[in-house]
Structure formats: C-alpha cells, structure tokens
Amino acid sequence: MPIDWTQYSLAELRRHSTTVFRQGGGSRPDVMLIEINGEKAVLKDQSGADRVFAALIGPILNWRETSALRKLTASDAVPNLLAVPNKRAFLMSYHESRQITKLVDQAIDWKDFFDLLEKRIREIHKLGIAHNDLRNPTNTLVTPQGQPVLVDLVAYFSRGARWNFVKHWLFNKFCQVDLSAITKMKMRFAPELVTEQDVHPEAIAGRSGMAARSVGQWIRKISKSLLTSRKTREKD
Ligand SMILES: Nc1ncnc2c1ncn2[C@@H]1O[C@H](COP(=O)(O)OP(=O)(O)OP(=O)(O)O)[C@@H](O)[C@H]1O
Ligand SMILES: [Mg+2]
Structure with missing residues (x-):
C-alpha cells in the first residue's frame, strides 16, 4: 500500500531526508x-530560510505554492501535492529528473521536448495558472525520458474572476512571459528550433508585461534585504 504522507510530522520527514536539492538560507x-520505506517525496520547507524571513514570509510563500499545486491537481505538468505538515512546509511527489541546465550525457530530442513543454505550459494556463518564473531555468526539470516537469510555483499568477478585466489582462501577459521562457531555452539549447511564432519578451506589450513579471522577484528581493542578515545575504 502506498505511504500516507500526511501521517508524518515535519520533524519525522526531515529525519528521513537523503538528499538536499537546495540548502536553505x-x-x-x-x-x-525524503525517503521512507523505499518511497520518495520532496519536502520544501520555508523554515530553512533566515529566522525572521521564515517567520513572516514563510507561511505566505507556502500558502501560495500549495494553492497553485491544488489548482493544478489535474495536470501532469507539475508535481502532486502530498501533504502540508505545517504552515511553512509542504511535501510533493518526487520526479526523477535534472535541471535543464545540468543535463550531462543525456541525449534529448529537443523538438519533442519543446513541443511537450509548450503543451504543458498551455495546459496550466487553461487551468487558470501562469507559472511566472520559468525564465529561471532551474524551474524546468527534465526526466530521463526527456519530458519536462515544472517546479517552484511560488510566483504564480491566477486568472481570477471573469468580470475582473484587469486581472485577465495581466494574466494574459504572464502567460506570454511563460511562453517567452520557451524561446529563451530554445535559444540556449536548440537555437535551430526558434521560429517566427516564438514569443520574445520585447513583444509582450512593451514594458508593462515585463514589469508584471518582475513583481514576484521584487517582493523576494525587498523582503530579503529587509529581513535577512548581511552575512546570510552574502552567502545566498
Ligand atoms: N518535485 C520535485 N522532484 C524532483 N526534484 C525537485 C522537485 N522539486 C524541486 N526539485 C529540485 O529542487 C530544486 C529547487 O526547487 P525549487 O525551485 O522549488 O526551490 P527554490 O527555492 O526556488 O530553489 P532555486 O532558487 O534554486 O530555484 C529544483 O531545481 C530541482 O532540482
Ligand atoms: Mg526555483
């Protein structure tokens, strides 16, 4: 029988950690x-950040990312949410993979990969979520079968209610920014696949689209400057 991940406390889960993908700070x-009885899952724990940041911002970030994963339960593009052991941490399905920038000795059919990546990105857009941090390549993982998995949905933007035209307009901009991330990755890994249909950031309603994309990054930077010690900032 598969493990019921909800029965473990955060401390128990952390005791079963076998690999650190990202050291907090x-x-x-x-x-x-996390590995228990041969099964694997990934724990993202905001309490690994600086104390003040973890206390004040950690619950907000955790709530945002778990909300996005809940809205995308029907999609194969992102991990499944398995458990929320407390307000600063969540557990998701593990996908054997590498960051797209760290593929070594793996032969990838880039045409198939980018076709599937676009399909998956459009799929989450249909479900009302723009990822909004895909231009950071560490958030696109590649499985041994050459399939994409999208992680790190903390900066997501949702479509909002039908009557909310401003939110809809912004949502469409963020979707375009997601698509421009494909162009960016193509230019880096398979420039021969870039076509005229590919979305370039300059084409996304000029400055407003890119400004919208930066909001999430701003929040992170400002909070970081205000709430973390200089020593940790230098390390980070
Ligand atoms: N579900 C998962 N399955 C496999 N690996 C994962 C999963 N989630 C995260 N990872 C690994 O952990 C890394 C960091 O995860 P994530 O991007 O969510 O955290 P982060 O704090 O934004 O880190 P970074 O700043 O490095 O992007 C990913 O790039 C990936 O290598
Ligand atoms: Mg990330």
Whole structure:
C-alpha cells in the first residue's frame, strides 16, 4: 500500500531526508528528498530560510505554492501535492529528473521536448495558472525520458474572476512571459528550433508585461534585504 504522507510530522520527514536539492538560507527554503520505506517525496520547507524571513514570509510563500499545486491537481505538468505538515512546509511527489541546465550525457530530442513543454505550459494556463518564473531555468526539470516537469510555483499568477478585466489582462501577459521562457531555452539549447511564432519578451506589450513579471522577484528581493542578515545575504 502506498505511504500516507500526511501521517508524518515535519520533524519525522526531515529525519528521513537523503538528499538536499537546495540548502536553505537567506530568503530560500530547504528543498530535500525524503525517503521512507523505499518511497520518495520532496519536502520544501520555508523554515530553512533566515529566522525572521521564515517567520513572516514563510507561511505566505507556502500558502501560495500549495494553492497553485491544488489548482493544478489535474495536470501532469507539475508535481502532486502530498501533504502540508505545517504552515511553512509542504511535501510533493518526487520526479526523477535534472535541471535543464545540468543535463550531462543525456541525449534529448529537443523538438519533442519543446513541443511537450509548450503543451504543458498551455495546459496550466487553461487551468487558470501562469507559472511566472520559468525564465529561471532551474524551474524546468527534465526526466530521463526527456519530458519536462515544472517546479517552484511560488510566483504564480491566477486568472481570477471573469468580470475582473484587469486581472485577465495581466494574466494574459504572464502567460506570454511563460511562453517567452520557451524561446529563451530554445535559444540556449536548440537555437535551430526558434521560429517566427516564438514569443520574445520585447513583444509582450512593451514594458508593462515585463514589469508584471518582475513583481514576484521584487517582493523576494525587498523582503530579503529587509529581513535577512548581511552575512546570510552574502552567502545566498
Ligand atoms: N518535485 C520535485 N522532484 C524532483 N526534484 C525537485 C522537485 N522539486 C524541486 N526539485 C529540485 O529542487 C530544486 C529547487 O526547487 P525549487 O525551485 O522549488 O526551490 P527554490 O527555492 O526556488 O530553489 P532555486 O532558487 O534554486 O530555484 C529544483 O531545481 C530541482 O532540482
Ligand atoms: Mg526555483
């Protein structure tokens, strides 16, 4: 029978950590592989960030990311939410993969990969979520079968109610920014696949679209400057 991950406390989960994907510190959470009885899951724990940041911002970031994963339960593009052991941490399904920038000796059919990546990104847009941090390549993972998995939905933007035209307009801009991330990755890994249909950031309603994309990054930077110690900032 598969494990019921909801029965474990945060301390128990952390005791079963076998790999650290990302060491917390500054404004960053701990991201670690958890293994229990041969099953694997990934814990993202905001309490790994600096104390003040974790206390004040950690619950907001955790709530944002778990909300996005709940809205995307029907999608294969992102991990499944498995458990929320407390307000600063959540557990998600593990996907054997590498960051797209760290593929070594893996032969990838880039045409198939980018077709599927676009399909998956459009799929989450249909479900009302723009990822909004895909231009950071560490958030696109590649499985051994050459399939994309999208992680780190903390900066997501949702479509909002039908009557909310401003939110809809912004949502469409953020969707375009997601699509421009594909162009960016193509230019880096398979420039021969870039076509005229690909979305370029300059084409996204001029400055407003890119300004919208930066909001999440701003929040993170400002909170980091205000709430973390200089020593940790230098390390981060
Ligand atoms: N569900 C998952 N399955 C496999 N690996 C994962 C999963 N979630 C995260 N990772 C690994 O952990 C890394 C960091 O995760 P994530 O991007 O969510 O955290 P982060 O705090 O934003 O880190 P970074 O700033 O490095 O992007 C990912 O790039 C990936 O290598
Ligand atoms: Mg990330």
